[in-house]
Amino acid sequence: MNENISNKEKMHKEVPNFLIQNSKNGKKKSLVFIYGVLILLTMTTALIANATAISRTVVAIILGISAIKFILVAFQFMELKHANVFWKSCLLFVLGLLLLVLIFS
Amino acid sequence: MWIIIFLELITFGMALAAVVYYGNEQPELFHHSRLQLNTAFGAINTIFLLTSGFFMAIAVHEFKENDIKKSSFYFKLTMLGGLLFLILKSIEYYHKIEAGISMETNIFFSFYWLLTAFHLIHVIIGLVILAWTNYGMTKENSDTVVEDVEACAAFWHMCDLIWLLLFPVLYLIF
Numbered sequence: 001m002n003e004n005i006s007n008k009e010k011m012h013k014e015v016p017n018f019l020i021q022n023s024k025n026g027k028k029k030s031l032v033f034i035y036g037v038l039i040l041l042t043m044t045t046a047l048i049a050n051a052t053a054i055s056r057t058v059v060a061i062i063l064g065i066s067a068i069k070f071i072l073v074a075f076q077f078m079e080l081k082h083a084n085v086f087w088k089s090c091l092l093f094v095l096g097l098l099l100l101v102l103i104f105s
Numbered sequence: 106m107w108i109i110i111f112l113e114l115i116t117f118g119m120a121l122a123a124v125v126y127y128g129n130e131q132p133e134l135f136h137h138s139r140l141q142l143n144t145a146f147g148a149i150n151t152i153f154l155l156t157s158g159f160f161m162a163i164a165v166h167e168f169k170e171n172d173i174k175k176s177s178f179y180f181k182l183t184m185l186g187g188l189l190f191l192i193l194k195s196i197e198y199y200h201k202i203e204a205g206i207s208m209e210t211n212i213f214f215s216f217y218w219l220l221t222a223f224h225l226i227h228v229i230i231g232l233v234i235l236a237w238t239n240y241g242m243t244k245e246n247s248d249t250v251v252e253d254v255e256a257c258a259a260f261w262h263m264c265d266l267i268w269l270l271l272f273p274v275l276y277l278i279f
Contacts, residue, residue, distance in 0.1 A: 027166055035159040039152060046148040049277035054136075059278045066273045070266055073155070077162040078262040079255075087107045094111065098118045102125050102274065 034076045041065050060103050067099055106256050110263045113227075117220070117267050121274045124216045128279050131212070138213035139279040141206065146197045147276035150190050151268060157186025158265040161258050168254045173242055176254075180239040183261065187232045194225055217275055224267050231261045 045065050052058055074080045074091055081088070128135040164179035201207075201214075208218045238257040242249035 028163065031159060031162050031166070035155065038155045038159075042148060042151045042155065045273060045277060046144055049273075050144060054278060062273050062277050066269055069155075070269045073158060073262060073265050073269065077158045077265070078259055079162075079165075083107065090107075090111060091114075094114055094118065098121065098270070101122045102278075105122065105125050105129060 031076065034072055038069055038072055041069050056103070063099055063102055067095055070095060106259050110259060110266075113263055114266065114270075117224075117270060120216070120220055121270055124213075124220075124274055127212050127216075132279070134211055135213050135279040138211055138217075139276065141204070142217070142276050143197060143200070144276050146193055147272050150193050150197075151272050153186050153190040153193065154265050154268050157183050157190070158262055160186060161261050165251075165254055165258045168242070169251055173247075177239055177243050180235060180242075184232055184235050184239075187228055187235070187261075187264075190228060191225070191232075194221070213279075220271055220275065224264070224271060227264050227267065231264050234260055 045062050048058060048062060048065075071092075075088075080091060160179045160182040164176045164183060167173075167176035167179060206214055208215050234257050238249065238253060241247060242254065
């Protein structure tokens, strides 16, 4: 009986550890993936700007990609996703307003 | 901390709106001035800051896992990214000064110097905060808590965010 209890206790201890380890690795993998996307987007904007003539469409594309990078850094790296919904809305509002001014002014 | 971040973003945002406003007034001048900037330097600096921000995020993650040694290691990598940014920015500034480009050259370069220098000051302050936090969390009987590390990280990511707005407006869209 005592052995059974101790085995169960062991299992309870082992399973959460395993899950914790998985979640830890999962979080790191997700950060690595986001980082890869950010680098790719940075190179894309630089290439677009150098390879094409600057027009309103190109400006909108470059600023749109920059906005995606901004959101990825704020929500994933800065962990704004865990902040209060007020701050999330504020950031998206400020970014949206700025993009509108930059693209359409 | 979020309030400070928003105030900073709004301040830089208004300045960038002014850049675009004057850019529309004098498109030729802004285009020729923009071509004198080194896009490769700007892109590499963006990569330095993004890499640094990535290490910062991992450092916070490790701190939350109570692995102070690993967290400190990633803090140092974060600082290295910041230092590389400073070095490349200094080289870029040196080239501009050598070419006789100053704040008085034209309105584009007034914005360029003001905005990039103001951002650079933030990066330097960020590096000091990073070094201080890293020292605090690695010393014996450390009283550094996760909120301290998160606040430090938030400031550093703010430097990232500001640069992500400055880079396309100054280096790419004119």
